[in-house]
Amino acid sequence: MPGHAAGSDGCGIDAKRGHFGARLLHWSMNELILGIWDGHDAGAALVRDGVILAAINEERLTGRKHAGGFPARSIHACLRIAGVAPGDVSLVAASTTDAAKTLTRWAPTLRDQYYALRRRKCRPGMLARWKKMAKYEITLVPGNALTRRLSDARIRRQAAHMGLDAPVAWTGHHEAHAASAALCSGFDAATVVTLDGIGDALSGSVSIWRDGTLRRLSAIAGRDSMGIFFEHVTNLLNMRELEDEGKVMALANYAFPVPDDENPLLDLLTVEGTDVRCVHGPVRLYRLLADVLYRFPSEQFAYMAQRVLELRIPALVSNAVKAAGCPRVCLAGGVASNVKANMLVRGLPCVEDLFVFPHMGDGGLAVGAALAAGNERFNWKGVALADVALGPAYGDGEIADALNAAGLPHRRSTALAAEVAEAIHLGAIILWFQGRTEYGPRSLGNRSILARPDEPGIRDRLNLALKQRVWYQPFCPSILESDAPRFLAGYRAPNRFMTEAFRTTRDGAHALAAAMSIDGTCRPQIVADGSGPFATLLAAVRRSTGIGAVLNTSMNIHGEPMVNSPAEAVSVFQRSGADILAIGPFIVRKS
Known part of the structure; x- marks a missing residue:
């Protein structure tokens, strides 16, 4: 049987009747x-x-x-x-x-x-x-x-x-x-x-x-x-x-x-x-x-x-x-x-x-x-989606309350990106909690676990400490846009949301060794330079390591959804082998 005719799939209204329902007589800019x-x-x-x-x-x-x-x-x-x-x-x-x-x-x-x-x-x-x-x-x-x-x-x-x-x-x-x-x-x-x-x-x-x-x-x-x-x-x-x-x-x-x-x-x-x-x-x-x-x-x-x-x-x-x-x-x-x-x-x-x-x-x-x-x-025409940080945000006071309730010593950092970048350079596993919760299945720099992308051994550490993934499932990188052509073969357009795979270049295969598949592909997030705190962190990582990229996976323990609130981030930190929690302006280190 050929493909169904154009029109409704049981709920919408076909073209002859007006796609999703009759148009309203008056249009308001504030609906x-x-x-x-x-x-x-x-x-x-x-x-x-x-x-x-x-x-x-x-x-x-x-x-x-x-x-x-x-x-x-x-x-x-x-x-x-x-x-x-x-x-x-x-x-x-x-x-x-x-x-x-x-x-x-x-x-x-x-x-x-x-x-x-x-x-x-x-x-x-x-x-x-x-x-x-x-x-x-x-x-x-x-x-x-x-x-x-x-x-x-x-x-x-x-x-x-x-x-x-x-x-x-x-x-x-x-x-x-x-x-x-x-x-x-x-x-x-x-x-x-x-x-x-x-x-x-x-x-x-x-x-x-x-x-x-x-x-x-x-x-x-x-x-x-x-x-x-x-x-x-x-x-x-x-x-x-x-x-x-x-x-x-x-x-x-x-x-x-x-x-x-x-x-x-x-x-x-x-x-x-x-x-x-x-x-x-x-x-x-x-x-x-x-x-x-x-x-x-x-x-x-x-x-x-x-x-x-x-x-x-x-x-x-x-x-x-x-x-x-x-x-x-x-x-x-x-x-x-x-x-x-x-x-x-x-x-x-x-x-x-x-x-x-x-x-x-x-x-x-x-x-x-x-x-x-x-x-x-x-008559909405749509707006290009620039960001999926569409969930709740939490103030410094709420974050401090969660840290205090858990009895975690913490301090406010005056150079958060530089401090975290240096820790990544030294091989630390970072919990990075900033801004609003992401919408969708991917962590894109707001509720993320971060690590060096060029150290293959970090994958086993992450699985033992946090993720408990099957051995064949790869991690993914977040890459500064200015570095993307160096690491990704045939790079043409930014992929902001980790929705496509890319083949890596020779440089990319080395720089992203911990964040790619065995077939030489990876599923990257391309981060626009200067676009926000996560881009600032990636730039700091590049100054420390020479690589404008990090391994980025969702902040959760196996079997649980990605975290939303400060209390959930604190819980993951306490129950995992992560080394540092960077949450809002605060730094928490494992003793």
Whole structure:
């Protein structure tokens, strides 16, 4: 069956009826939209005139990774950050009203049990296989008038309990993904591709962003999902779905390459124009993949699966660019977290520039829903996303209180960057806590663990002291923009949010030895010179070491989400082998 016709994916309204709802008669420059997402990795975002004022996910506030459900804590946090009251919100924007999502809104225990099973948080039990089969079948059922009414009633009731009486606007799952990428890209025109598991019975879409309007060209059926394919691979490798897909990509680097004509997985997913075809639906696909794994070592199985994405995603994007006629590309959806595939997309001759929304998975749907609703109802054109420091900030007094409560001796540093840079030069492991919490899965210089990037032995120290990563999973570097051409081969444009891989140069292979993969690639954050405290630190590190880069990984202990508050940073410091905590203007050293 060819790709679905352009238009709605069960929640939004197609072009003939006006994309996401009828336009309001009057446009105000002060409309404030609260975007919410109440699935796995739930969260909220406040957006005004296309500018994201605040955004955070529940996991940062509950301490439970990928926490799901109605994001009450995130809503409270966003209102507090922006300094507004519930009554100031003009519109609540939400997404996804397929049958499965609607069911779990009214029966959250089913959601919790299902995600505990998928993420290996509980023993599977005798009915596990049948539960997963049933969930996949229900997820393939698109939304309809009944599911929309039921979802709307549930969200309105929960919002009312928080004092939110604004109307609720509904956006399709992939329309929200597409809006997050298009409106944050800064592009006047772009080809927009979304790819994930299944949402509103779809697994992907191709749209065109032009003249401030997002128009869908085609959609990919849920049964033909690249995301479900890779989730199955993750599960079969005894890893956690929705969390460990990056480990599969890392494990693939250690395989002896399998020739394409001997890779049976390439026959399972193919690209035809702007459509993806899978030979079987999710349930039978899992059994087929299990049969293949039986015949191959784990690392070769991971390689073969990664090879599927590295061939099929660029092929789809290339066809999408031809169909849309726009050489700039935007990507969103969970599959867009595959940085190796993104590297190949940027390298396509037909691609002039690439933007990947930093919170590309479902955790970013709150922003996407708000931007989609604002674009349709208030003619928002979008604003280039310069920073993802969109969460809470903490004052010096709050930081000092947390340090005093923990009984940690500390002092105020008058030359914080220089002092920390010298410690990095000497091989110390640093906890770096500055400014607002980052939005999304990456630490980008506000809630980071830092170390020298050129000492391979530091990886083992980090794993023993803090991260407890599997041996084959690499760390990543943050690099000053002025040093990027020296370390990254074919460097063309800054990648601010660690959303793409790059090949390293000979100098880069030496300077980034502790922060790169065995295949010579790395997933860097490119930091603009002079852009803030983190850039100041990197400049100081360059003066000390000759390398304008650090190893940068998220500040958390294995199994926990990235820290948000000073108290959480202090807890990680006390429970880990980190040498120094640089928090606000204060320095804390292990005795």
